Amino acid sequence: MQKILLILAAVAVIGGGVYAGKGKLFTNKSDQDTPDKFIARAEKRDIDLSVEVSGDVMPATQLDVKAEVGGKVKKMHVLPGQTVKKGDLLAEIDDSVLLTDKDGALTEIEGAKLAMEKAKRNYERSRDLFEQKLVSRELFDNTSSEFEIAENGLVKAQKKLQQVEDQLHFAKVVAPSNGTILTVPVVEGQVIIAAASVNSGTTLMTIADLRKLLVQTHINQVDVARIELSQPVKLRAESLKDLEMEATISFIAPVATVTNNVKGFDVQALIDKPSSRLRPGMTVNMTIPIARADDALSVPISAVFKGEGNKKIVYVRKGETTEKREVKVGVTNIEHAQILQGVSEGEEILLVEPDKAQKRS
Numbered sequence: 001m002q003k004i005l006l007i008l009a010a011v012a013v014i015g016g017g018v019y020a021g022k023g024k025l026f027t028n029k030s031d032q033d034t035p036d037k038f039i040a041r042a043e044k045r046d047i048d049l050s051v052e053v054s055g056d057v058m059p060a061t062q063l064d065v066k067a068e069v070g071g072k073v074k075k076m077h078v079l080p081g082q083t084v085k086k087g088d089l090l091a092e093i094d095d096s097v098l099l100t101d102k103d104g105a106l107t108e109i110e111g112a113k114l115a116m117e118k119a120k121r122n123y124e125r126s127r128d129l130f131e132q133k134l135v136s137r138e139l140f141d142n143t144s145s146e147f148e149i150a151e152n153g154l155v156k157a158q159k160k161l162q163q164v165e166d167q168l169h170f171a172k173v174v175a176p177s178n179g180t181i182l183t184v185p186v187v188e189g190q191v192i193i194a195a196a197s198v199n200s201g202t203t204l205m206t207i208a209d210l211r212k213l214l215v216q217t218h219i220n221q222v223d224v225a226r227i228e229l230s231q232p233v234k235l236r237a238e239s240l241k242d243l244e245m246e247a248t249i250s251f252i253a254p255v256a257t258v259t260n261n262v263k264g265f266d267v268q269a270l271i272d273k274p275s276s277r278l279r280p281g282m283t284v285n286m287t288i289p290i291a292r293a294d295d296a297l298s299v300p301i302s303a304v305f306k307g308e309g310n311k312k313i314v315y316v317r318k319g320e321t322t323e324k325r326e327v328k329v330g331v332t333n334i335e336h337a338q339i340l341q342g343v344s345e346g347e348e349i350l351l352v353e354p355d356k357a358q359k360r361s
Helices: 002-016 096-131 137-170 354-360
Strands: 018-021 024-027 039-041 043-059 062-066 071-076 089-093 172-174 179-183 203-208 213-220 232-237 244-252 257-259 262-271 283-300 312-318 321-332 336-341 348-350
Touching: 043 262, 043 321, 043 336, 089 203, 096 137, 137 172, 213 244, 213 283, 232 262, 244 283, 283 321
Parallel strands: none
Antiparallel strands: 018 024, 024 321, 039 348, 043 213, 043 283, 062 203, 071 089, 089 172, 179 203, 213 262, 232 244, 232 283, 244 262, 257 262, 283 336, 312 321, 312 348, 321 336
């Protein structure tokens, strides 16, 4: 009778369906009738790990054009979107006051010349008389000083004329470089302030070379550690769905900033060959490749669970049993995980833990 009871007890244990050994856990089918929707197969595929961010297109070089003289805008010679070359006339500032100043400077020079010639004659006469001891030393020194003062007066008048002529030259604003006019925020007749060391001055227009464009974006501090300078990236503009472009990481900010409550780093990518349809201000999606595994044995990322001590585990269905295995994971993305060790191709993998499969079915 005792032997019969022991045999029945052993059968009950086996019927309970649990056996532990060599780090693996098996459960029989009566405890785990997992629906097929929670089953996937270990298959080979290419896995790409990349960072997806969005950014704004902007010119690689952009200049604010300002006048070096203030006054009323007399004439605007360009419009937004117009292409210009270095030295092309962009705008004219009213120079009527400057022309009056020039006439005054010319008149002042004539007067200074007459004064200097008179002082020179007096000096030469007093010098001759002083050498003959016919005038005092004091008189000679006075005429000499008057001559020097007259010379300085002429130089001063000439410099004043040069300043007025420079201002007249700057009243014609020319293009500092080749490019395209992006904005013209002023209109004819508007009074502007000259750019100087004490103020920033009024911006007449913005000019940029649209042949060189870049993307400005903000990448969080976790992902930025995985990118590097000169790394190639892919771009796709939201408004140009059919267009894919290539770019290269050209700048990674050395200091973190906070944008939209996210701490990260400003990153710029220089577009290699920008399309003529691409415009500054457009939003583009940037794909930054981090890692790739070709023909890699993989399982869905949802099938990989956290085990003890940060180990990675999966549940493999083998006929009427489910086996818990520790695996070594390689490249992962948001969909799949590369399995380097622990699973064979074609094996059935649970997408949920066995004890939760029945609850979610």
